[in-house]
Amino acid sequence: MKKVKCAVVGVGIFGEIHVHTYKTYLKSELVKICDINEERAKEMSKKYSVKYTTDYKEIAEDKEIEAVSVATPDFVHKDIVIEMLKNGKNVLVEKPMATSVKDAESMVNEAKKHNKILMTDFHNRFNPYFVQIKENFDKGEVGDISFIYTRLSDRIDVPLKWFTWSGKSGPHWFLFPHTVDLICWFANSLPEKIFAIGKKGVLSSYKVDTYDSVTAILDFGKFYATTETSWIIPESWPSIVDFYFKLEGSKGRLIVDFNEFTCKISSDIKKEIFFPFIPGYISIDKKPFGFASLPIQHFIDSIYENKKPIISPEDGLNNVKIIEKIVESIEKEKIVEFK
Numbered sequence: 001m002k003k004v005k006c007a008v009v010g011v012g013i014f015g016e017i018h019v020h021t022y023k024t025y026l027k028s029e030l031v032k033i034c035d036i037n038e039e040r041a042k043e044m045s046k047k048y049s050v051k052y053t054t055d056y057k058e059i060a061e062d063k064e065i066e067a068v069s070v071a072t073p074d075f076v077h078k079d080i081v082i083e084m085l086k087n088g089k090n091v092l093v094e095k096p097m098a099t100s101v102k103d104a105e106s107m108v109n110e111a112k113k114h115n116k117i118l119m120t121d122f123h124n125r126f127n128p129y130f131v132q133i134k135e136n137f138d139k140g141e142v143g144d145i146s147f148i149y150t151r152l153s154d155r156i157d158v159p160l161k162w163f164t165w166s167g168k169s170g171p172h173w174f175l176f177p178h179t180v181d182l183i184c185w186f187a188n189s190l191p192e193k194i195f196a197i198g199k200k201g202v203l204s205s206y207k208v209d210t211y212d213s214v215t216a217i218l219d220f221g222k223f224y225a226t227t228e229t230s231w232i233i234p235e236s237w238p239s240i241v242d243f244y245f246k247l248e249g250s251k252g253r254l255i256v257d258f259n260e261f262t263c264k265i266s267s268d269i270k271k272e273i274f275f276p277f278i279p280g281y282i283s284i285d286k287k288p289f290g291f292a293s294l295p296i297q298h299f300i301d302s303i304y305e306n307k308k309p310i311i312s313p314e315d316g317l318n319n320v321k322i323i324e325k326i327v328e329s330i331e332k333e334k335i336v337e338f339k
Helices: 015-024 038-048 056-060 078-086 101-114 128-138 157-162 176-187 291-304 313-332
Strands: 004-009 028-034 051-053 067-070 090-094 118-121 145-154 193-199 213-219 224-230 241-249 253-257 265-267 272-274 282-284 287-289
Touching: 004 015, 004 056, 004 291, 015 028, 015 038, 015 067, 015 287, 015 291, 028 038, 028 056, 038 051, 051 056, 056 078, 067 078, 067 291, 078 090, 078 101, 090 291, 101 118, 101 313, 118 291, 118 313, 128 176, 128 241, 128 253, 145 176, 176 213, 176 224, 176 241, 176 313, 193 313, 213 313, 287 291
Parallel strands: 004 028, 004 067, 028 051, 067 090, 090 118, 145 224
Antiparallel strands: 145 241, 193 213, 213 224, 241 253, 265 272, 282 287
16 A cells, blocks of 8 residues: 655644544555654654654655644744645644744745645544534524534643643633634634634733733624633642533534543642543554544545545635634734634
């Protein structure tokens, strides 16, 4: 079997899932990884027996590489993605596609120019819980949408301890891509108006200049959706993620509550109770298990079978447009039109 030759740029926490998936998937061959942090690059190189570099252009210029995952920080996607597309690579980029519409549009245009795949990793479209309720919704089992409510938040140690670049992102850029995409996926449309409010204070006291929390209302005309996010859940909270989704319909309701589907670990040594997020990613028999690997495999399948992925470049672009409008609404303190 001829395999799709792959590379990963950015091998941090989530980038490692891309590395692990390419290394073990039957249709892919991991050729090289890249990270500006050479110590991390060496660590992943040794762990997965793959060559590494600290210069992403080395990957772009490698003619045998067909597919590249870009899992760098949110705000530095554009230049890397465009360099890969210019050099004939298909690209899977972590969400958000970019942190500005201008950057996202340039990426989409470049993909069209070179006729290459540009897919944003909205992995909750592959999450079995959401796949199941979307199937029920599409069958008409809950009727028309009345409203959607969703929240996705992280513990405060995510912005304070996981990243050094949190002030250049925020819960709105880091987490809203998931919930905004889910809302638009169920709606099969884009909002007409947006109103949002955001507050700062807790994170800024740690010299991280971004929003503590943001709430946005997306008005689709016939229904509305409320989505909330925050980066200040106390570190003592047992789960890193607080994720809840509810669709109220004319004939029923759909709910996914990840606070209920928990694996609980209690330790006198660590002196904590911990709820690991098992469905997303875990290694079993040295292979990745969980829905986080599925969109990466789908990306490879799309290249292998010469077909379009289920997530289009416009899906990623519209996601950025909505979040940018959310920020505009916060700053202007008024409802903004989405056109």
